[in-house]
Amino acid sequence: MTLTQVLRDGPLSAMRLTDFRVVPMSHARLAAVAALAVLFAGRVWAQGPPDAAELAKKAQNPIANMNMVPVQFNFTTGGGLGSRTQSLINIQPVLPLAINEKWNLIARTIIPIVSQPLPDGERATGIGDIQEQLFFAPTAPGKVIWGIGPALSFPTATNPVLETGQFALGPSLVVEAMPGRWVMGVVANNLWRIGGSDSTTAINTLFVQPFINYNLKRGWAISTTPAITANWAADSGQKWTVPLGLGVSKVTMVGKQPINVVLQYYNNVVRPDAAGAYMVRMMFILLYPRA
Numbered sequence: 001m002t003l004t005q006v007l008r009d010g011p012l013s014a015m016r017l018t019d020f021r022v023v024p025m026s027h028a029r030l031a032a033v034a035a036l037a038v039l040f041a042g043r044v045w046a047q048g049p050p051d052a053a054e055l056a057k058k059a060q061n062p063i064a065n066m067n068m069v070p071v072q073f074n075f076t077t078g079g080g081l082g083s084r085t086q087s088l089i090n091i092q093p094v095l096p097l098a099i100n101e102k103w104n105l106i107a108r109t110i111i112p113i114v115s116q117p118l119p120d121g122e123r124a125t126g127i128g129d130i131q132e133q134l135f136f137a138p139t140a141p142g143k144v145i146w147g148i149g150p151a152l153s154f155p156t157a158t159n160p161v162l163e164t165g166q167f168a169l170g171p172s173l174v175v176e177a178m179p180g181r182w183v184m185g186v187v188a189n190n191l192w193r194i195g196g197s198d199s200t201t202a203i204n205t206l207f208v209q210p211f212i213n214y215n216l217k218r219g220w221a222i223s224t225t226p227a228i229t230a231n232w233a234a235d236s237g238q239k240w241t242v243p244l245g246l247g248v249s250k251v252t253m254v255g256k257q258p259i260n261v262v263l264q265y266y267n268n269v270v271r272p273d274a275a276g277a278y279m280v281r282m283m284f285i286l287l288y289p290r291a
Contacts, residue, residue, distance in 0.1 A: 051289075052219030053217075053218075055260070055289065056213075056219050056220075056251045058289070059251060059285055060183040060213045060223070060249075061183060062174050062176070062185075062211075063096075063104075063137045063147040065096045065104060066290060067093075068093070068094040068285055068287055069093045069285070069286040070090070070091075070092040070285040071089065071283065071284050072089065072091075072281065073281065073282045073283070074087065074089075074281050075279065075280045076277075076278065076279040077276055077278055077279075078277035079276045079278070080275050081117065081275075086115070086116055087114075088112055088114055091110075091113070094108050098139070102138060103136055103137070106137055107133075108132070109130065109131070113126075113127055114126060118161070124159050124162060127156060127157060127158045127159075129153050129155055129157055129162075130154050130156045131151065131153045132152045132154070133149070133150075133151045133152075135148065135174055137174075144175065145174075146174060147173070148172070149172055150171065151169070151191060152168070152169055153166070153203065164196075164200050165199070166196035166200065167193070167194050167195040167196045168194060173189070174187050176211075181214055181215040181216075182213065182215070183211070183212075183213040184210075184212045184213065186209065188207065189207050190205065190207070191203055192204055204233050205231050206229065207227065207229050209227050210225070211223070212224050220249070223262070224245060226242070227241075228240075228242050241270065241272065243267065243279065245264055245265050246265065247264025247281070257286060257287075258286075258288075260285040261283070261285075263283075264280070264283075265279070265281075266278070
């Protein structure tokens with residue numbers, strides 16, 4: 001599997017680019033990173049804001065009417081990577097814009113910063129293709145919350161190894177419900193090449209991300225948000241990546257700034273031969289509630 005295939009398979013997500021960095025990291029080191037993150041979140045940020053429960057549910061809603069800046073760190077190893085580790089940092093600002101009294105436009109930008117191990121022991125590091133996802137959503141939804149719109153990918157890679165050189169476009173959809181302590185739903189899109197380079201394999205990728213969150217007291221939650229992907233241009237048996245895993249999150253305060261801290265672990269139970277098998281995801285989401 002090539003790097004461009006990994007980039008295309010990986011969000012919206014949210015949210016979807018899950019494999020990337022070249023730092024040798026054993027399973028023990030991954031476990032140590034996870035343990036330290038939990039201790040840091042639990043001991044340093046033990047007290048959440050007064051409205052932590054409400055903020056937690058909004059932070060788990062991909063199309064909430066709230067400004068957010070998620071910064072997501074993904075570390076993957078094992079499987080086809082062996083003892084090597086890939087990393088990906090996704091910067092994902094979310095900006096809701098009011099169209100009129102009935103409709104909002106939710107703009108989600110995904111800026112991937114990639115560090116990818118190469119066969120010769122070197123690494124490819126740079127910005128990958130930037131995605132923009134736009135969701136038109138009702139301002140007053142019912143029990144089922146939804147949004148629909150286009151997803152776009154732009155050839156912005158700064159390293160030749162990371163380049164697709166292609167523009168891509170496709171439909172994107174969010175459907176969710178928030179009964180009681182639960183926030184659950186799915187984000188999905190498919191991208192097709194619409195222009196740009198024809199010297200690389202044409203983009204044709206599916207992304208499906210179910211999300212299930214159970215909210216506890218004081219802003220804590222148990223969550224899973226696996227990024228399921230399919231590269232339709234890949235060979236048979238190499239198309240799908242299906243992770244299974246679980247994690248925790250905590251809404252808290254850093255000074256006067258509300259923040260959601262997320263830690264998750266996934267095992268790719270279905271994956272291309274060259275892909276990593278185990279992933280730790282850490283995410284810090286800056287929250288800007290509206291008055």
